[in-house]
Amino acid sequence: MAESSDYVVVGAGLAGAATAWQLAAGGHQVTLLERDIPAAHDGSSHGSARIFRYAYPDPFYTQAVQDSKALWDGLALEAGKDLITPVGAVDYGPKRNPAQLADVLAGAGVDHELLSAAEARSRWPQIAFDTEVLWHPGAGVIEAETSVNAMVALAVRNGAKVLTGWRLERVERLGGAGYRLHSSTRETLDAGNLVVSAGGWLPQLLESLPLPAGFLAALPEFTVRQEQAFHFRYREDSGFSGASWPTFIHKAPDIQAYGLPGGRDAGFAGQKVAEYNGGPRIRSAAAQTGVVDPANRTRVVDYVRRHLPGLDPEPYAETTCLFTNTPNEDFLIDRADNLTIVSPCSGHGAKFAPLIGQWAADLATGNATVPGRFRSASTAALTS
Structure with missing residues (x-):
């Protein structure tokens, strides 16, 4: 019988680690899957230097940075590490x-x-x-790798399980609610709810995800x-x-x-x-x-x-x-059935990591929604 978890998060970069941390802190059973190791060198969250800034032409993002900074401060305090150098x-x-x-x-x-x-x-x-x-x-300047590892450690402290070297090959929808994940080495893991935060691997993974056709068709081009x-x-x-x-x-x-x-x-x-x-x-x-x-x-x-x-x-x-x-540089944080897609895109997502994790966790659990500009796929699918 396959192992199972109420929530499975795929991808241990900044966004995935933040989502796992927020879900585990909320008392949920969480497994975090990573194809290599957290903040892997061939991903989008490795190394020590990412820009943290407030300057945006769109007031929405400046406000989001302010909201994110409060979460960064809490993360640094809880982790006991300096994560942003002014x-x-x-x-x-x-x-x-x-x-x-x-x-x-x-x-x-x-x-x-x-x-x-x-x-x-x-x-x-x-x-x-x-x-x-x-x-x-x-x-x-954000210390990206240190931040990822801090969020993973806090997720584990709150009961999350982390599986490294676990390369997702395909996902099948189970008869009832939930999904069965298959790795490239034929391991399986059952998920009641699935969050995919796979960075640059997302475009390829989309082909193997059991998402409604209308939802898939409405996704932005990556x-x-x-x-x-x-x-x-x-x-x-x-x-x-x-x-x-x-x-x-x-x-x-x-x-x-x-x-x-x-x-x-x-x-x-x-x-x-x-x-x-x-x-x-x-x-x-x-x-x-x-x-x-x-x-x-x-x-x-x-x-x-x-x-x-x-x-x-x-x-x-x-x-x-x-x-x-994405074409307009907005993020994608959207959900169909019990499957949430998280893509903090376009080279400016690092500064929002704790907030993206909060948004994704709230959407995956149904506790709250996310800004409508990040949910274009589900909106389009419902109106098509």
């Missing part, structure tokens, strides 16, 4: 609209300043600002990219030595770049810089190669040379990661 953030560039971002932050009561390019250059001479600049000091990130050393010239580095988002006419202190991943020696959605498209995470695209490296190196004079423009480390995008 460094502040700058947003600039002709396509970033810092003034609009400042208006949103003002409406939300988030501390910020709107600076001229000259004012910003005097404060951060290591960055060649080309427009006015939004600065908000409450931003920081685009998986093998992103590239590069680490550049801080220059020790007298003009830049000891300068503090914020995170940044720069929307220039020819490239959208972002950067943040690289942290533990890069020996705390430099800034992690990448082109947003600059990597090649792949069918799913299973198709990733881990090989850096030379053309992307050339674009980012050229960007650093032109826009970040405080960095040595030769990368001393580089890596790949996964972005799973």
Whole structure:
């Protein structure tokens, strides 16, 4: 007879770990399945550096960051670990609209300043600002892998079971309510309720999930990219030595770049810089190669040379990661029958991890719903 669990969560990245933690903390019987290990190196939640920021053009997301921060603070206290390092953030560039971002932050009561390019250059001479600049000091850097492991540990403390090296092959619907999960090594596990938070593996897994045809047809198109990130050393010239580095988002006419202190991943020696959605498209995470695209490296190196004079423009480390995008960059947190799909997409989900876990757990248990913008599939299926 197959093992069983009231709730099975597939995927132990930031979103899956958060969901398992929230479900277990609510007193539910939970099993967390992971194809490798939590925060695996070939997923979307590995390493030490993700941006935490409040600046969004949409007030909905700024409010969600505020709600998430309260949960981050509680998580850090319960885990006894610092999970977000405050460094502040700058947003600039002709396509970033810092003034609009400042208006949103003002409406939300988030501390910020709107600076001229000259004012910003005097404060951060290591960055060649080309427009006015939004600065908000409450931003920081998330220790992603530590956060995943903290949430998994708290889930286990609350009774959850974690199975690693468990690669989901297919899911069958049982005669009554519930599902039977089959692994690639022919193990089985029965689930009364199933939550799939598989990151870049989701597009491929969808084919094996027993979801209603109308629900499947209404799901947004997922685009998986093998992103590239590069680490550049801080220059020790007298003009830049000891300068503090914020995170940044720069929307220039020819490239959208972002950067943040690289942290533990890069020996705390430099800034992690990448082109947003600059990597090649792949069918799913299973198709990733881990090989850096030379053309992307050339674009980012050229960007650093032109826009970040405080960095040595030769990368001393580089890596790949996964972005799973929806067309409008909204998340998907939706449910059909007892099967919940969670996809915190488009490269900006890390900062919302505890809140996404709360939303997903509430939806899976029926305790509450989630914002309607994340449930387009079920809404469309019901009205079709």
